[in-house]
Amino acid sequence: MPSHAPVTVDVSAFGYDGFVIYWFDPRYEIYNRLSDDNSETKFLTMTPPASGGDFVLLLVRKGVPFNAR
Numbered sequence: 001m002p003s004h005a006p007v008t009v010d011v012s013a014f015g016y017d018g019f020v021i022y023w024f025d026p027r028y029e030i031y032n033r034l035s036d037d038n039s040e041t042k043f044l045t046m047t048p049p050a051s052g053g054d055f056v057l058l059l060v061r062k063g064v065p066f067n068a069r
Contacts, residue, residue: 001048001054001055001056001057002053002054003048004047004048004049004050005047005048006045006046006047007045007046007047007048007057008043008044008045009043009044009045009046009057009059010042010043011040011041011042011043011044011059012041012042012043014059014061017062018040018061018062019035019040019044019059019060019061019062020033020035020036020059020060020061020062020066021033021034021035021036021044021046021057021058021059021060022034022057022058022060022068023046023048023049023055023056023057023058024055024056024057024058025049025052025055026054026055026056027052027053027054031058031068032049033068034046036062044059
């Protein structure tokens, strides 16, 4: 996300029981874990951090191993 504008993601196609949500800052290779208890099934709206430039929204399926550095 190149700006601080909200983004809405249609998560219904994923068909999972929830997500662990991260914002990834590629400038510093930092993963910011936001939630590990999200069970949204339709639409998820997130606003990128206000500081800095680009951020990547990561939705990781619950129960799937993910090793954020």
